[in-house]
Amino acid sequence: MLNRVILIGRLTKDPELRYTPAGVAVTQFTLAVDRPFTSQGGEREADFIPVVTWRQLAETCANYLRKGRLTAVEGRIQVRNYENNEGRRVYVTEVIADNVRFLESSREGGSGGGQGPREDSSSGGGNRGNNNYSRNNSNQDPFFDDGKPIDISDDDLPF
Structure with missing residues (x-):
């Protein structure tokens, strides 16, 4: 059995x-x-999908994600239920994320505070916790030139 979902969208x-x-x-x-x-x-329509993150990934998302930022989420769908104050059963469907990628820097996203991880952050136990964060945070932004031509010789191309 398989329960896997990948979404790309903007935070509401x-x-x-x-x-x-x-x-x-x-x-x-x-x-x-x-x-x-x-x-x-x-007209274009959209789906509004609730996402939940836990532990270090939750803190990273809270620190660096802001309204309007383009984000990719990988995780699983979970359906839970509870009884509300009126005694009625309420069902909630949400995505439990174990990998979140920040697809644009805070400069491009419009709103957002300081400089955060440029690419992604993942969580899921073991040593996976912050490997992507530390790797991407130590490198310079490869798109720093903002669309200017890159000087590449034909010998460097694989095709």
Whole structure:
């Protein structure tokens, strides 16, 4: 059996960081993902998908993601339910993310504070925790020239 989802979209608002009573960080945000077609009126539609991250990934997302930033999320779909104050059963479908990639820097995203990881951050136990963060944070931005031509000889091309 397989439960895997990959989404690319924009945050609808800043992530909300909370902590469980045991002190575990959890962040929730909603990703607006465009549908690949237009409505009969010619308008683009989007799905608004709730995403949850845990532990170090949750803190990283809360620190660096902001409303409007283009983001990729990889994880699994989870359906949970609870009984509300009125005694009714409420079902919640959400994506539990174990990998989040920041697809644009805070300069490009419009809103957002300081400099954060440019590419991605992943979490999932073991040594995977911050490998991508430290690797990408130590390198210079490969797109620093902002679209200027790159001098590459024909001998460097693989085709």
